[in-house]
Amino acid sequence: xxxxxxxxxxxxxxxxxxxxxxxxxxxxxxxxxxxxxxxxxxxxxxxxxxxxxxxxxxxxxxxxxxxxxxxxxxxxxxxxxxxxxxxxxxxxxxxxxxxxxxxxxxxxxxxxxxxxxxxxxxxxxxxxxxxxxxxxxxxxxxxxxxxxxxxxxxxxxxxxxxxxxxxxxxxxxxxxxxxxxxxxxxxxxxxxxxxxxxxxx
Numbered sequence: 200x201x202x203x204x205x206x207x208x209x210x211x212x213x214x215x216x217x218x219x220x221x222x223x224x225x226x227x228x229x230x231x232x233x234x235x236x237x238x239x240x241x242x243x244x245x246x247x248x249x250x251x252x253x254x255x256x257x258x259x260x261x262x263x264x265x266x267x268x269x270x271x272x273x274x275x276x277x278x279x280x281x282x283x284x285x286x287x288x289x290x291x292x293x294x295x296x297x298x299x300x301x302x303x304x305x306x307x308x309x310x311x312x313x314x315x316x317x318x319x320x321x322x323x324x325x326x327x328x329x330x331x332x333x334x335x336x337x338x339x340x341x342x343x344x345x346x347x348x349x350x351x352x353x354x355x356x357x358x359x360x361x362x363x364x365x366x367x368x369x370x371x372x373x374x375x376x377x378x379x380x381x382x383x384x385x386x387x388x389x390x391x392x393x394x395x396x397x398x399x400x
Contacts, residue, residue: 204298205364208254211294215287219257219346219353221333224366225250228332232369237325243359246324249301250359252366255326255333256287260352277354281307284356291358302360326355334367337374341381341390345374 205222212220228242243250264276288304295302305324327344330336336346336353343351382390 200363200365202365204295204300204362208291208294208364211291212256212287215290217256217287218259219255219330219335219348219355221255221330221335221367222364223253223255223329223332223334224364225253227366232332237328241324243324243329243357246305247303247359249361252360252362252364253329253333254288254291254358254360254364255330255335255355256284256291256357257330257335257346257349257353257355258283258287259349260354262352265352280354284354288356288358292360295358295360295362300360300362302358302362305357305359307354307356324357326357329357330355332369334369337370337372339375339381340377340379340392341385343381347374 209220225242225244228237228244239245243253258280260276260280264270264272267273284307285304288307292302292304305326307326308322327338327342330344330346330353331338335355336344339345339351341351344353344355345351346353379392382392
């Protein structure tokens, strides 16, 4: 495990003012903490076979802007946060590549075209599950990842790297209070109050 390299990565993240950073070893995808779990084709090592670690960063979605949604303010914030995530993860991957550790950043929105998305509405990598496995939060009833710092108002990005970095511990506390506000507020009525993931509770 390369503790010095992880410390250098964390320093780099602080310089970029990234508030949330976590690391997960790729073995965590092979030993999922709950069921059902994603198919193997979505594992980081299936996307990038050299991957040994996943670095996950999180940027907050500012609550005053979120409160205006749907609005042009929120639309622009969403675009800006996604752009920053791609830029920051690209820069982290470059930092690692320059030091001899093959690395790739995973684009924030890993979807195909709208036609592809209609046929198969999934991304090729789950940043939320990566953030969970990197110890950044726990899942709520609504399947959103809840962080202690920003609640569910966070967007995540990931870097897959061949570097063997010390992983961060999974969170032991459950951050969802089961207040059911998400169930009541869902405009589509898509939530029925059952926990996600049910077997994890």
